Structures are given as structure tokens and as C-alpha cells.
Amino acid sequence: MKKIGVPRGMLYYENFPFWKDYFNEIGYEIVVSKKTNKDILDNGILNSVDEACLPVKIIHGHVDYLKDKVDYIFVPRVVSLYKREYCCPKILGLPEMIKNSIEDLPEIIDTIFDLDKRSGLESGYRDVGKYLNVSNKESSKAYKKAYSQKEKYNDWIRAELLPMNYKFRPNNINILVLGHSYNVFDDYINMGILDKLSKRNINIYTAEDLSSEHIRKFSSYTKKRLFWTHGRRIVGAANYYIMNKEIDGIIFLSSFGCGLDSVLTHMVSRQSTIYEVPFMNLTLDEQTGEAGINTRLEAFLDMMKWRDKDKSYISTFR
Amino acid sequence: MIPPPVCSRKTLEIGSKHSPEMMCLPFKVFIGNYIESIEKGADTIIITGSCGPCRFGLYSLIQEDILQDLGYDVDLIVIDSIKEGYKEFISNLKKITKTNTLPQLYKSSRLALDLIKRADDLTQKSNYTRAYAVDKNHVNQIMDNYLKTSVQIHGASELINLINKTKEELSNVKLLENYNPIKIGIIGEIYTIIEPFVNLDVERKLGQLGVLVDKSLTPTKWLEHHVINYPFGSEDENNKFKLAKPYLHTPIGGHGRETLGSAIHYKNLGYDGVIQILPLNCMPEIVAKSILKNVSKDLDFPIMTLVVDEMTGEAGFVTRLEAFVDLLSKRREKHLIG
Ligand code: SF4
Ligand code: SF4
Numbered sequence: 001m002k003k004i005g006v007p008r009g010m011l012y013y014e015n016f017p018f019w020k021d022y023f024n025e026i027g028y029e030i031v032v033s034k035k036t037n038k039d040i041l042d043n044g045i046l047n048s049v050d051e052a053c054l055p056v057k058i059i060h061g062h063v064d065y066l067k068d069k070v071d072y073i074f075v076p077r078v079v080s081l082y083k084r085e086y087c088c089p090k091i092l093g094l095p096e097m098i099k100n101s102i103e104d105l106p107e108i109i110d111t112i113f114d115l116d117k118r119s120g121l122e123s124g125y126r127d128v129g130k131y132l133n134v135s136n137k138e139s140s141k142a143y144k145k146a147y148s149q150k151e152k153y154n155d156w157i158r159a160e161l162l163p164m165n166y167k168f169r170p171n172n173i174n175i176l177v178l179g180h181s182y183n184v185f186d187d188y189i190n191m192g193i194l195d196k197l198s199k200r201n202i203n204i205y206t207a208e209d210l211s212s213e214h215i216r217k218f219s220s221y222t223k224k225r226l227f228w229t230h231g232r233r234i235v236g237a238a239n240y241y242i243m244n245k246e247i248d249g250i251i252f253l254s255s256f257g258c259g260l261d262s263v264l265t266h267m268v269s270r271q272s273t274i275y276e277v278p279f280m281n282l283t284l285d286e287q288t289g290e291a292g293i294n295t296r297l298e299a300f301l302d303m304m305k306w307r308d309k310d311k312s313y314i315s316t317f318r
Numbered sequence: 319m320i321p322p323p324v325c326s327r328k329t330l331e332i333g334s335k336h337s338p339e340m341m342c343l344p345f346k347v348f349i350g351n352y353i354e355s356i357e358k359g360a361d362t363i364i365i366t367g368s369c370g371p372c373r374f375g376l377y378s379l380i381q382e383d384i385l386q387d388l389g390y391d392v393d394l395i396v397i398d399s400i401k402e403g404y405k406e407f408i409s410n411l412k413k414i415t416k417t418n419t420l421p422q423l424y425k426s427s428r429l430a431l432d433l434i435k436r437a438d439d440l441t442q443k444s445n446y447t448r449a450y451a452v453d454k455n456h457v458n459q460i461m462d463n464y465l466k467t468s469v470q471i472h473g474a475s476e477l478i479n480l481i482n483k484t485k486e487e488l489s490n491v492k493l494l495e496n497y498n499p500i501k502i503g504i505i506g507e508i509y510t511i512i513e514p515f516v517n518l519d520v521e522r523k524l525g526q527l528g529v530l531v532d533k534s535l536t537p538t539k540w541l542e543h544h545v546i547n548y549p550f551g552s553e554d555e556n557n558k559f560k561l562a563k564p565y566l567h568t569p570i571g572g573h574g575r576e577t578l579g580s581a582i583h584y585k586n587l588g589y590d591g592v593i594q595i596l597p598l599n600c601m602p603e604i605v606a607k608s609i610l611k612n613v614s615k616d617l618d619f620p621i622m623t624l625v626v627d628e629m630t631g632e633a634g635f636v637t638r639l640e641a642f643v644d645l646l647s648k649r650r651e652k653h654l655i656g
Contacts, residue, residue: 048608049604049607049608049611051596051598051599051604051607051625052604052608077567077568079568086571088601089372089570089571089572089574089601089602089605090601090604090605092568092569092570092571092605093566093570093574093602093605093606093608093609096565096566096570096605096608096609097605097608097609100565100608100609100611100612101608101611112567112568114568222379223379223382224375224376224378224379226376227375227376254340256340257340257598257599258340258599259342259372259373259599259600259601260373261340262338262340262341262342262373262599263373263376263379263380265338265340266338266380266383267379267380270383
């Protein structure tokens, strides 16, 4: 069986269960790169432009890891996931960055997914199939199978990405962990922040828990149309949880140098201030140290506990 | 209507102080510009929006917050692409030009376009003249004088007179004979290319070294592509997309695709090299940079990237320019001999 490599970075965190079922269905074996580690990061830094953000460097490392182990590497060119919306310029140009930065690559499957211009995901998958000489009919069948179960993605997150032994406990502190899915779920990038929260019996909320209807509704309050699909998700989730008073605090995991985050952290922190929800932004890059993160996290949680205890007391003074 | 004061390093300082640190350079320039204009009495600010996929389209959202926090009470008018709504577009234009009918609007826009074009032509002529001039400082004096006077005068006809006069002065500058300058194209993000104080006056510095400089994007080129020839685009810019195609099939936002196409365009025109100006953290230009590496290799064409932000210092910048020009001259000699 021929092998298709999937780098464990960026859009992996949004799509992997679907990709896996699709490729298996059309008869290919999937090879996922290892979890991010120091080697992968170092190779990523070596094989990408200095100015790139951490997630982009890391995915370069994953591709480099896979390149002599597989027949193809799947790096789709995801331009748009919704009408009149786009992804980050670096996601738009990801296949090019990779192809121009890493040498001796196997064939890259860089199918365009552009839902602004075309009708749907299905036609994108047909194009993927074309690379592998799979008929449209077969492709559509595999696509339908892959996307038949709605809960699949969230089940996968629970099983694979949330900390082991994580349990939701009513009456505990609830924290919304925001950011690009690859910052929230790659525990090497974020120094195991979810683990740290779980060990302290804190309930973890993420944007991925929400339905896209909720996201759309709660992200439409901005004065200008937010044209980044991933930005909408973050702003929509923040608004939803803040306005429904479901959370006690927000931790935003942002990438150093990320253009989207520069806009999104501003919007979310403003909203948090208005509704008096504690907000902390942790900026991640290759220099981020775990000690610093721990200190900031402790301080943030202390503040929240203090708030919690004195909630009724404070409110009379507001 | 109060035009913003000629931008200076100070504009950028003010802008950086009041902007979120992670915002890109053009954002900070804009904030600096607004604040300087407001302090001079402006009550309405006009910016052009753009709808994605880069940050620029969302600038105004944050800028309004910042100005509000600073306690300024101003009207921020955002001219969005016609795609976001024709009515909005026209009504915003009317607000700005203070005209009510379409023919009037058309006339005042024509005038504005004409002025922009004349000013661009003048800058281009000065760059050309500087490369050949026996005394480069003479050209600098003429242009400094023009910039200083242009903010003091009123009305279009006075400005046109000034431009014409300056042009004539440039024509009288003594030029080197039989001189064949090194030619360099400047490519990259549009605001960074256009604003001399953001790019540390790269054109002037290169001209000082006797280099002929051409910029891939100017206000005129932008207008011709996005407004005058809407929705088809200008021939030159469309051609750049075609040139970029072997390296990039789809747009990546900002001016990333233009940057690539322009590099190849300058190669085809027989230039000696290009310099990409990359405002720190600019997303599309970072993508472009990683591709340019191979463009340079494939075409055997020197390309240098200069990253600029509010901290970029003069000294290192000049050294890098000199080294690049040096490299290009050596290559030329080699070609001549070889
Ligand atoms: S969204 Fe931000 S973190 Fe993600 S690729 Fe773009 S710049 Fe990098
Ligand atoms: S193209 Fe670059 S400079 Fe312009 S808005 Fe985008 S990131 Fe900022």
C-alpha cells in the first residue's frame, strides 16, 4: 500500500480524522509525523525563513521528518473555507513555502480548497483523488463516508488532544483556552498548558466545542466583517462564552508575529474588559521558556481564585 | 480638508507608541499620521479599506478604538472596495469630496488622480536624475525644497506649478556622460515602498551610490490597477500575476504575488538586481521571501531582503545597501570579461 504523509502541524488539528478516513477509504496508508519535539522544531527552524511564525516553522520540521518515509505528503492549499472569507496568508502560501524551502521532497499533494469560489469540500476531495488516479465516484463515496459522523471531530479531540484523565467537574473554575487550534492542542508549542490546567482541576473550554452556527452568530457583532474564518471562530467563541457567563477567565495562546493574533487579541481583550472577565495573553515563540509560562499562569489563577472568593463582596462596590 | 503633515520618523514614533506592538508597520504609520493630523485640527479621517485576506482590511476596527481611548473625537471614513457595497462606496466618496452629484464627483476625483500621477512622475524623475547627477546633493536639495514648499501651498493649480518648476530644475542638473548605472528594482509591501521615512529613504541612499532605482508599486500604479481599470486591473499588474504563476498559483493577500511577479519583471527588463522591503511580521511578504529564494536561484538574479521596523537603524542599513551594490558591480564586470 502506498503511503501518504500527514505533517502533524497547523491544519492537522482541524481535519485529521476526516483526512484519515478519506485516504483509508480510497486505499492509502496514512503516516503521521511524530509529536512535535526539539528535533522537529530545530529542523523546522533550519528549513524555513527566519521571519516565519512558530507554527509555520514547526510544520516545516514535520514535513522534513516525513520526506523520506512516504510516497506523498499532503499539504492542501486551503484558501477559503467559507464564502468571502479567507485563511491567513501564510496558510494560503504554505505549500509554496514548503516546496521552496525543503529539498528532496516526495510529491506534494497541494490541492486547492477554495470554498469562496467553488461549491464545496467535496470537489476539493475529488481533486485530491485525481492526484492518485481515483475516480470522482470513488472519491465522493470516500468523502461522504469521512464526513458522515458529525461528532467524529470532537470525539477525536477528547480522545487524542485533551490531557489524559481530564474530567469536567461542575463547580470548578472554567477557563476558555483560545488561539489557533495548533497553538491550543500542540502541547510542545504551548508547554503543556492544557495539562497544567487539568492537573489543577480546572475545566477547559475551547472554541472547537461550539457549533459553527453559534460561532457565526456570535462573531457577527463586529463593525467590520471579519473575513478570516479562523479569526471568526476565535472571536465568536470568546463572545459566546463571555456573554453567556460560562467562563471565569480567558487564556489566549498567540503566536509571536502572527498577524491574525495581533488583531484578535485586541478584540477579545477589549470584550473581556467590558464584561470584566480576566484575560491573559501568552505569546509563544521558539524562545518562550516554561518557567515564565508557569509563573504567569500561577499569578493568573491566583487572581481568579481571589476573585472567586470575594465575588459577592466585590460586586457591591462596582 | 487637512492633508497629513509630510511623514517623518516622528510620525512612526508616535504611531508605535500608541499601537499594539504586534501590529505591522503600515498600521503604526497610519496611527501616527492620524494623530498628527488631529493635532493640526482634522475632524475627519479617510482611509481606504480592503477586504482581506490581509490585516489591512481590519485596521479601522482597532484604529477607532485607539483614537477613542486617546480621547479624540473624529470621524473615521473607510472607503471599502466596491465589492463590499456600491452605495456605501459612493456615499463615502461624496462625504470626502464634499460634492453631491456624480459628475462633480467624477471631476474632483479626476483632479486628485491627476495630481497623484504628477507627483509620482516627479519622484521618478528625481530618482533617475540622482543616479546620473554629477552632484547628487544638488538633486536632494531640489527635492527637499519641493517637499517643504508643497505642504505650505494651497490649491491644485499652485501645486501643479510647483511640480512643473521642480521638474525644470531637475532637468538642469548636470549629468555624468557615458555613465551606465547599476539598476535596482524595489519590491515588497506597498506602504513600505512608498513612504521614504519607513524604508529609510532607500531610493535616495541608492541614488547616492549612483544606482538607478525603480519602484514596483507607486500610488499611481495602485490606482490604475484597483480603481481606474476596475474590475479588470491594469495591464502591467496583470502581467505580473502571469509572471508569478510558475511559482504561485493563487493570491496570498497583501502584495505577495506582485512582489514575486515584479522580481521577474525587473529581471526581464535587464535590471541588475532587486531589493525586497519587508515590514517586520508582514505575512504575505514572508511567504514571498521564502519563494524568492528559488526565483533568485532559477534566474540567476540577485535578490536581497531588507526587514524594516521602527527600530531599524541607519548604519547597518547603509552597509547592507553598499554591500549589495558592490556585489552587483562585480557581477557586471565578470559578465563583461567572461
Ligand atoms: S495564523 Fe498566525 S500563527 Fe497561523 S500561520 Fe498565520 S501568522 Fe502563523
Ligand atoms: S500586507 Fe503586510 S503590511 Fe500589509 S496589512 Fe498585511 S501584514 Fe500588514
